[in-house]
Structures are given as structure tokens and as C-alpha cells.
Amino acid sequence: MTIHTVSDRPLRADAERNRVRILAAARELFAARGLDVSLDDVAAQAGVGVGTVYRRFADKDALIEALFEARIAEVAGEARKALEADDPWAGFVAFMSRSCALQAADRGLKEALTTRGRGRERVAQARETIAPLAIQLMRRAQASGQLRADLGPFDVPLMQLMLGSVADATREVAPEYFERLLTIVLDGLAVRREAPTPLPGTALDPEQFAAAMTRRRC
Amino acid sequence: MTIHTVSDRPLRADAERNRVRILAAARELFAARGLDVSLDDVAAQAGVGVGTVYRRFADKDALIEALFEARIAEVAGEARKALEADDPWAGFVAFMSRSCALQAADRGLKEALTTRGRGRERVAQARETIAPLAIQLMRRAQASGQLRADLGPFDVPLMQLMLGSVADATREVAPEYFERLLTIVLDGLAVRREAPTPLPGTALDPEQFAAAMTRRRC
DNA sequence: CCTAAACGGAGGCGAGGTCTCAAGTTCCAT
């Protein structure tokens, strides 16, 4: 039951090769099917026995943490980059857009960001570094008179939750669909605008719609 | 294993009393905790043995159908009522608002509307009567020049899914919160508007926010 | 070539649900 965390001495060559395979398999499966995939599935995808997975990672949470801590830091990075934009509104829009895109591309990331339970500790902590940055982005855009002033700090994460759920439903069928609804939301957030911003992409066709609604689990 | 559907001859007095109790208990539990509550829980809440539940309803799906067919028809009713409004935009807004409110008040209804699997057949069918009505509402509001013209037919149900997920997260903590985000979305849908519509209600406070994010399951 | 390290995957375990059944109880038509 000895788990070799980082600095324990280099792994044997085959062990290291398998560790990498496991991580890759987990990344792929979590992205496509969410954090609920079983470790048996991950092991199978990695071409390895379950036992091998448990030799490397104490339990499922440890594996999730190993994968998503960095991934969530990436979202935080997007926020910091957005704070450097010259135009506060453009920065805010960029952050909303990028963070939704990341969620649309990776179901596991979406779940790590919006639900508790799975992938505890470090991920939760990392996630909480995003909040202050998002709030700062919001305040800046409000101060410049471009973002509606009555928006509160906690409205932002809920908008992300909301758009994330659309991204979730349409990910497999039309991965960029969420941008349409994001455009609508942003138009609703702008203080002043003449005509509606044209919706990007195309609406779903009947089959895509049916597929999006059918494939949902939760 | 004989299941007495409607016209089988009146139930015995005690049996009828229990049937009503079961339905009431199921309604309450589904509304509060979603369609995943176990029938054991429903039976307990009804003050009845599980066996009694299975005497009345072939299986869980039958119970769900019995409850939600009517409930979904109610949503369709709101759509029809909205079609009679003089102002097309007002009608569209009313429908969006009412249907979100119903979803916010009843988690089971939200699940019946937005996911497949549980509560199959008749519910799915009933749901599909809503779509054409929603589309009609949309077309009418577009024709009057008040709703953005580039909205497609299937954008509407996805907006409902999206707002429903917020309603879901905040239901227990601030049941009317979703109206804020609905207001934003509607502002984004309007062709012309001067200032942003003031957001109704209040933003979440930190505890409410934490609770909303923590309690999520899916 | 020898040994510590790593591997595999059947299966133990527990949670959590659906549904059944045999034994006891209640209603109500006669």
C-alpha cells in the first residue's frame, strides 16, 4: 500500500511508461464521459490491469487531482490573461468565452469545476483561486461602464454553470453550439448596444437536437 | 401481477386511499429530490409498504408517468395561454418565465423534461407536444420585430435547459434566483432596448452560493 | 541470474436500488 508520490526515486522504466499511459487514458475518458467513468474502464483503455492503476494512485480522487489541478490552473491562467486586456469588456468576454470553451471540450473539467464530491481537496482549493479573478474581471468591466452595474459577484459563476450545462448537452453533437447562447447572454449583459450581435455558428438541426436531449444522463 | 389500470372497476375504499397517498408522497419527494428517489422512500413517506406501491403501479416508470403526464401538459397549457397574449413579446416572455418557474419548483418535472431514461413513453410523447407550441411563440415574437430574428427553433428548448440547470442548483437556497439570469437572457434576446432591464431579486450571498454549488449532485 | 519491483485481473465487498412473496389483515356482498 506504499504510494510513490513524486520524489521517491525514479520509477522503473516500464512503470513510468504505464503511469503515462494511465494518465493519458484517464484524460481522454474523463474528457469524453465525465468523472464517473470507473477505474476499470480507465485501466482497460490504458491497456493495463486495475491493480496497476492503484499502485500508482492511492484512489480515484488522487488520479482526478493529479489530472485536474493543472487543468483548473489553466482556467485561472485564462482569467489572468483576460485581466491584462486593454479593454475591460473585451477581457470579460474573452474569459467567459474561453472558460466555456474549455468546459465544452472537457466534461471532466466541467464536473471538477461545478460539482463537489469527486476530486476533493486540491481541486476544490484550486477552483477557489478562480473566483476572485473572475470577480475582478467583472468589477473592471463594470467600472468602465460597459457591463451592467447590477450584476453581483456570484452571478458570474452561475452563468458559467448555466452555459456549462449547455456545453455539456451539445458537446458531442455540436461542440461550438454554446457560443450562440453565450452571445445572447453577453448581449444581455452589455449596458448599451444597438442591434443584437449576430449569433455565431448555426442552430441545431432536428437530429442534433434530438441527440443532444437523448444522450443526457443527468 | 395484475395491475389495475383505470377502468377496471372501482378500487376498494382503503386501496383508493392508499393510491392517493402514494401519489401525494411521490409528488412531494420527486419535486424535492428528483426522479432518483427510491420507491422504498416513496412508500415510507406514504406510510405504506413497498409492496402496496407495486400493487398499484407496475414499476417505477409507471408511477412517474402517472404523475408527470399531467404535469407536462400543464407546461403545454402555459404555452397555449401565452399564445393568446396580445403582445407577442409579452407572450414569449411569459412562457419562458412560467416554464422556468415550474422547473424551479419541481425537480422531478425538470428531469422529466430534460432527460430521457426515467419515465419513458407517454412523458416523452407529452413533452413533444410542447416543442411546436414553443416554436410558434418564437415565430410570432420574431414576426413582430421584437425577438432577434436569428434565433432558431431549437435554441429555445436549450435556453430552457440552461435556465433549468440554474433553477436546479439554487432551488433550495433561493428559489427565485433564476429570474435574474432569465432577465439577462431576455435582454439578450430583445432586438431593441435602451438600458438593461433591472435585475429582479438579489444576488446570492456567499453562504447561499456555497450551498448552491455544494449541494449539486449531477 | 537473482531479486526487488511491477503487473494483472478475478473477486471480495458494500452500497443502493428494484421488485417478489408468503403470511396476515380488511373490506364488503350476500
Place this chain on the structure above:
DNA sequence: ATGGAACTTGAGACCTCGCCTCCGTTTAGG
């Protein structure tokens, strides 16, 4: 009042499904 059909019960059979362990076997590499 009474006989018997209808009804009730809830323990538990049974299933699914995921996490994780265990130990006989294989393998890297000094």
C-alpha cells in the same frame, strides 16, 4: 355474521456497479 376476494406488509432475494485488494506471475536491470 361470514366467507372469500382484495389488500397490505416488509424482509429479503436478487441485481448492478464501482472501488479496491490480493497474491501468483512476470520482468527490469544491477
